[in-house]
Structures are given as structure tokens and as C-alpha cells.
Amino acid sequence: MSDNLLKLLKGELKRLMKYNILQISFAVALLWIAVIFLIGREQATTFVPLFIFMDAALMTVLYVGANLFYEKQENTLKTLLITPSGYVAVLASKIIAAVYLALQSSVIISLAAFFLFDVQLDFLALYSAVVLIAFAHAALGFSFAIVSRDFNGLIAAVGLYMIFLAFPSIFFAFGLIPERFEAVMLLSPTHASMMLIDASFGKTVALWTVLVSTAYLAALAAGLLLFFIGPKYRENAVRE
Amino acid sequence: MGVPIFSVRDLRFTYRKSRVAAVKGIDFDVVEGEIFGLLGPSGAGKSTTQKILTRLFKTYEGTIEYFGKDLKAYGNAFYEDIGVGFELPVHFSKLTGLENMRFFSELYKKRADIETLLDAVGLLEDKDRPVADYSKGMKMRLNFVRALLNEPRVLFLDEVTNGLDPGNARIIKDLIKDFRARGGTAFLTTHLMNDVEELCDRVAFIREGEIVETASPRELKIKHGRRELRVETFENGETKMHVFPLEGLGENKDFLALLKTASIETMHSGETSLDEIFIKVTGVAGDVR
Numbered sequence: 001m002s003d004n005l006l007k008l009l010k011g012e013l014k015r016l017m018k019y020n021i022l023q024i025s026f027a028v029a030l031l032w033i034a035v036i037f038l039i040g041r042e043q044a045t046t047f048v049p050l051f052i053f054m055d056a057a058l059m060t061v062l063y064v065g066a067n068l069f070y071e072k073q074e075n076t077l078k079t080l081l082i083t084p085s086g087y088v089a090v091l092a093s094k095i096i097a098a099v100y101l102a103l104q105s106s107v108i109i110s111l112a113a114f115f116l117f118d119v120q121l122d123f124l125a126l127y128s129a130v131v132l133i134a135f136a137h138a139a140l141g142f143s144f145a146i147v148s149r150d151f152n153g154l155i156a157a158v159g160l161y162m163i164f165l166a167f168p169s170i171f172f173a174f175g176l177i178p179e180r181f182e183a184v185m186l187l188s189p190t191h192a193s194m195m196l197i198d199a200s201f202g203k204t205v206a207l208w209t210v211l212v213s214t215a216y217l218a219a220l221a222a223g224l225l226l227f228f229i230g231p232k233y234r235e236n237a238v239r240e
Numbered sequence: 241m242g243v244p245i246f247s248v249r250d251l252r253f254t255y256r257k258s259r260v261a262a263v264k265g266i267d268f269d270v271v272e273g274e275i276f277g278l279l280g281p282s283g284a285g286k287s288t289t290q291k292i293l294t295r296l297f298k299t300y301e302g303t304i305e306y307f308g309k310d311l312k313a314y315g316n317a318f319y320e321d322i323g324v325g326f327e328l329p330v331h332f333s334k335l336t337g338l339e340n341m342r343f344f345s346e347l348y349k350k351r352a353d354i355e356t357l358l359d360a361v362g363l364l365e366d367k368d369r370p371v372a373d374y375s376k377g378m379k380m381r382l383n384f385v386r387a388l389l390n391e392p393r394v395l396f397l398d399e400v401t402n403g404l405d406p407g408n409a410r411i412i413k414d415l416i417k418d419f420r421a422r423g424g425t426a427f428l429t430t431h432l433m434n435d436v437e438e439l440c441d442r443v444a445f446i447r448e449g450e451i452v453e454t455a456s457p458r459e460l461k462i463k464h465g466r467r468e469l470r471v472e473t474f475e476n477g478e479t480k481m482h483v484f485p486l487e488g489l490g491e492n493k494d495f496l497a498l499l500k501t502a503s504i505e506t507m508h509s510g511e512t513s514l515d516e517i518f519i520k521v522t523g524v525a526g527d528v529r
Contacts, residue, residue, distance in 0.1 A: 011343045014335075015334070074329075074331065075326060082295075084320050084349075
């Protein structure tokens with residue numbers, strides 16, 4: 001499987017280039033850097049984690065979901081299933097490509113934050129968190145695409161996810177939601193993601209929060225892949 | 241009959257969320273070196289059957305043996321053996337034709353020469369154009385190349401000449417015949433009776449999930465045709481039709497007299513067309529091209 005996984009991954013990365021997704025992601029990262037210039041160095045510590053969170057979590061959900069719909073439309077999901085690669089390698093290649101995309105953005109933004117705006121951060125902790133967050137949100141993206149009838153349904157699902165789970169985390173980050181609700185907030189994958197990113201930027205996050213967030217995101221991704229995406233992927237790809 | 245590649249027994253399949261079975265206990269064999277056609281109207285169960293044989297659907301009932309071994313016992317290596325030509329284009333539209341074929345080809349151990357295949361279907365000159373710029377006919381020809389990339393032993397072809405003009409359909413049909421001549425086996429699903437007549441060694445008609453008849457096109461024509469000879473003659477400024485039974489034709493005095501005296505315009509046996517058989521057996525009109 002590993003041999004074909006590498007070939008599939010090479011194909012995914014080539015298509016990221018051909019479909020201009022890598023270039024767009026790079027441009028968005030530059031846009032975030034421009035925004036940091038505009039809002040000023042003092043606010044950078046508050047906003048840089050938020051921008052990285054948006055790229056690693058929300059953009060990953062949208063990218064993976066849209067990619068799945070687009071490939072279904074081109075019938076390439078189906079034709080990949082009749083190769084010796086197996087659907088596990090196909091899924092893995094798509095997840096790794098999504099994680100790579102998120103990592104590219106976070107590397108650009110974090111390096112700019114560190115060198116241009118003196119934002120202090122633990123690079124290893126940040127990139128580890130981004131890998132986990134993108135992995136969990138790639139699984140969420142697959143799940144949303146599988147349950148959605150069409151692309152509009154996917155957009156609606158992502159919209160609902162943002163309203164009910166992402167926005168409360170952002171409000172919490174700005175102190176609009178009291179801290180006593182933190183334990184409940186951790187039920188949200190977006191909040192668990194924010195906590196891991198905040199911790200890598202040296203913000204006060206309890207060790208138990210980091211551990212629970214890490215375990216929760218890992219368990220969420222594994223659970224979705226094993227019990228939902230795995231059994232449904234083939235049926236979804238073949239459905240016309 | 242030769243060696244069965246696929247032996248299908250009491251195959252049943254029901255789609256999730258459906259109360260009606262799409263395939264209702266069908267039996268057939270596909271023999272090595274033949275082109276086997278599964279024919280039927282839309283929704284009869286032919287594409288479902290093909291998806292089961294290509295292991296895209298795995299939750300079927302009944303047994304399918306591939307070279308004498310349960311199909312479910314095969315791993316992904318099964319796909320080294322088969323090539324599938326889908327009914328719709330299956331390519332990454334922003335990649336070129338060549339980039340698409342290279343990507344898929346690399347996933348197999350055995351690899352045909354891509355440029356030779358592209359040349360055979362008339363796409364070599366367009367290999368570096370994005371597939372998005374291809375016409376539907378070009379995409380369907382690329383589909384056929386995709387199916388042959390791993391030099392398969394068995395080809396599954398679903399409406400393979402769909403959307404092709406007669407010239408390009410001819411190229412594809414000749415390549416299928418060539419594949420058979422080299423020992424390959426093909427499983428064809430279609431509703432185009434001209435393709436069937438030209439390509440298939442044996443056909444099975446499927447109606448509402450059940451196989452209603454299996455035979456060679458010739459056997460079907462004899463079985464469903466009328467055993468008679470129709471002769472059109474031109475007499476006294478008008479065309480006249482004479483019908484004679486095939487039995488005892490050599491001793492039929494009227495027929496022999498007609499041969500000697502009349503100006504014969506046409507002469508046809510009463511064999512029926514596959515299209516008429518399709519309508520008779522399935523109850524639905526097929527397409528003749």
C-alpha cells in the first residue's frame with residue numbers, strides 16, 4: 001500500500017498545483033500577513049492564532065468537502081476505487097494533502113509573525129497542533145460531504161458548523177463568553193483546536209485542557225474515519 | 241464452452257433505502273476469450289451487475305467465482321487483472337490527457353505503452369491538452385485508453401461507444417475485437433444493438449433484475465425469426481412480395497418457377513433483428529445506430 005500511497009499523494013499534490021489551490025492558499029496566507037500589518041504589532045498576538053486556526057480548521061473542512069464533491073462530479077473517485085491502491089490509501093492521500101495545505105499556511109504565517117511582528121511561539125507545538133487540527137477537520141470535511149446531497153448542502157453544513165461551533169470559540173477567545181463555560185466549550189472540536197494553538201503561542205492554557213483537546217481531536221478523527229467515513233466512502237463514491 | 245472466468249449463481253442485490261431488489265437471483269457464466277453482452281433497458285440491473293463484478297458493490301447475496309475462487313476472497317490485486325471503461329468520462333479535467341493516463345498507469349504493476357494506446361484511439365496529437373478542452377467523444381476515447389492501461393485480462397465496458405460518432409465508434413469496436421483476438425475477455429453492457437451484433441459472442445437479456453434469455457446473437461435470431469424467405473419481384477410496373485417457407489424450398493415449384501421467370505429485386509430470409517428481439521424479450525425499445 002505504501003508504494004501506491006506515495007503515488008497517490010504525488011498525484012494529489014500535483015493537482016493542488018494544477019487547480020491553483022496551493023497558490024490560492026499561499027495568497028491567503030500573505031493576505032493574513034497584510035491584515036496583521038494593518039491591525040498593528042500589538043494585536044498580532046491575538047490575531048495570528050486566530051488566522052492559523054481559520055486556515056487549519058475551517059479552510060480544511062471546506063477544502064476537503066469541496067474536493068470530494070468536485071472529484072465525484074468528475075467521476076475520478078469511482079475510477080480510483082477500481083485500481084489496486086484500495087480506498088484506505090486513496091483516503092489517506094487526500095487527508096495528507098489537506099494537512100500539507102494547512103501546514104504550508106501556518107508555516108508562512110507563523111514565520112512572518114515571529115520575524116516581522118515579534119510574536120513568541122513554540123514552533124514544534126504549533127505545527128504538531130496544526131497537523132492534528134487539520135487531520136480532525138479533514139475527517140469532518142469528508143463527513144459533511146458524505147451527508148450532503150449536493151455542494152449547496154455542503155456549504156450549508158459548513159455554515160451550521162461555523163455558527164454553532166466555530167463562532168462560540170472565536171467569541172470565547174475575545175472574552176465574550178465567560179471562562180466558566182470552558183469545560184463545555186471543549187466539546188466543540190473548534191474550541192479544542194483553538195486551545196492547542198493558544199497553548200503553542202504561550203497563552204495560559206491548563207495542561208489538562210491541552211491533553212483533553214489532543215485526545216478529543218485524535219479520537220474524533222479516528223472515530224469518524226473508522227465508523228463513518230470508511231464504511232460510507234465507497235458507497236458515496238459510486239453513487240450517481 | 242471454454243473456461244469460465246466468472247461464474248455467477250443466484251446473484252441478488254438490493255440498494256440501501258430501496259424495497260425492490262435491483263438484481264433478483266441471476267445466473268450466468270463469462271467464458272475466457274469471449275465478449276459477453278448484458279443487455280437491457282435503463283434500470284434493468286445491468287450496470288448494477290457490472291458494479292458487483294468489479295467489486296464496487298460488495299454487499300450482494302449469491303456466489304460469484306472468478307477463476308474458480310470466490311470473488312470476495314480477492315484483495316485489491318484483483319484490479320491488476322481488470323480494466324473498466326465507464327459510461328461517463330472519469331478524468332481530472334485540468335490535467336492533460338497524458339498526465340491523467342500517467343497518474344492512473346503508475347498505480348498498476350503491469351503498464352501498457354500510453355502513447356501507443358493514445359495513438360490507437362486518435363488522441364496522440366491532443367495528449368498535452370487539458371481534458372477540459374476535449375469533446376465528449378475524445379473523453380470517451382480517453383476512457384477506453386484508461387481501461388487498457390494495465391493490459392487487463394478482462395475488460396468491463398459500460399456503453400462504451402456512447403457519444404461517439406460512427407468513425408470513432410468504429411475505432412473502439414475494432415480495438416475491442418483486437419483485444420479479444422489477443423485472448424482477452426470482455427463484459428459489455430449496452431442498449432446499442434448494432435454494437436452487440438458486431439461484437440458479442442453471447443448475450444444475456446436482463447429485465448427488471450432477472451435474466452430472461454441467454455444465447456449467441458445468431459441463436460437468438462434463428463429462435464425468434466420466421467423460417468421463411470421473402471422475395472420481391474418487379475412485375476407489370478409494380479413491386480410484388482412473395483413469401484415461401486424455408487422447409488422444402490429446393491422442391492417448392494412456385495419458388496423455382498419464380499426464380500426462372502420473374503425479375504427479382506430483393507431476397508431476404510425471415511431472421512429478425514436483435515433490436516426486434518430486444519423489444520420482444522425486454523418489452524422496451526432499444527437504440528439502433
